[in-house]
Amino acid sequence: MQSLRFTLVPAITSAITSAALLAGCAVPAADRSDVAPAQPDQREGPCWLSCADGFTARSLFEDDCGVWTVGAFDLLTNYPGLEIVALDDKGRATILIQYSGKTAPFTAVSDGTWLGGLAHGDADPRVDGKELYVGAERGHVYQLVAHAEYGFDSVLIATFPGEEVHSLAVVPLFDADRPLLLVGLGDGRLMALEAPAGVARRFVARELHREPGRIRQFVELPPASGGGTPRLA
Numbered sequence: 001m002q003s004l005r006f007t008l009v010p011a012i013t014s015a016i017t018s019a020a021l022l023a024g025c026a027v028p029a030a031d032r033s034d035v036a037p038a039q040p041d042q043r044e045g046p047c048w049l050s051c052a053d054g055f056t057a058r059s060l061f062e063d064d065c066g067v068w069t070v071g072a073f074d075l076l077t078n079y080p081g082l083e084i085v086a087l088d089d090k091g092r093a094t095i096l097i098q099y100s101g102k103t104a105p106f107t108a109v110s111d112g113t114w115l116g117g118l119a120h121g122d123a124d125p126r127v128d129g130k131e132l133y134v135g136a137e138r139g140h141v142y143q144l145v146a147h148a149e150y151g152f153d154s155v156l157i158a159t160f161p162g163e164e165v166h167s168l169a170v171v172p173l174f175d176a177d178r179p180l181l182l183v184g185l186g187d188g189r190l191m192a193l194e195a196p197a198g199v200a201r202r203f204v205a206r207e208l209h210r211e212p213g214r215i216r217q218f219v220e221l222p223p224a225s226g227g228g229t230p231r232l233a
């Protein structure tokens, strides 16, 4: 077990540190109030990491397995800054909540198989504002909604038995006022999930397209010249 931890921890640190580095790129260290100490100090508080001059880098979180996907979104509007979401190989969606210079991890989903797909958008008009969506190896798709008080509800909204959910995106593909949750599956199917009317939890799924291989990632492109709806690559 010791060798497993030794192997995995650097990869985890690298993944989570990437988000921190991106946040720090726009602000030189000399202009920040929380300038890194000269030597890394892992005894308490944020773990500062060595990096190029003009940047700061720190480890926000270390898990006991690999992190597959990382994203940063404004999930808790009553907290300043963005929350960072880490999806790991054990099926956990860990939301890192930052306040007063500290980071508190909150596990919002525990699926048991890896989580990979991640998207944030307003795909459910029954919920105020935007929702967070995560997808799992065993074909599960979850909706996460933040509480005003602190914490998150998670609801299983779709299952694709035997298929891996690799990619998610919330895109107004057909109607600018009604974004859809798009799902890229391991068998190459591109699915659209639409929130049902009423109180039902499961979204309505329909197939839009099929590729010969898995759909690993979505990129939303601007509308073609002359306007229209967004395009998806």
Ligand SMILES: [Ca+2]
Residues within 6 Å of the ligand: 121, 122, 123, 124, 125, 126, 127, 128, 129, 130, 131
């Ligand atoms: Ca909504």
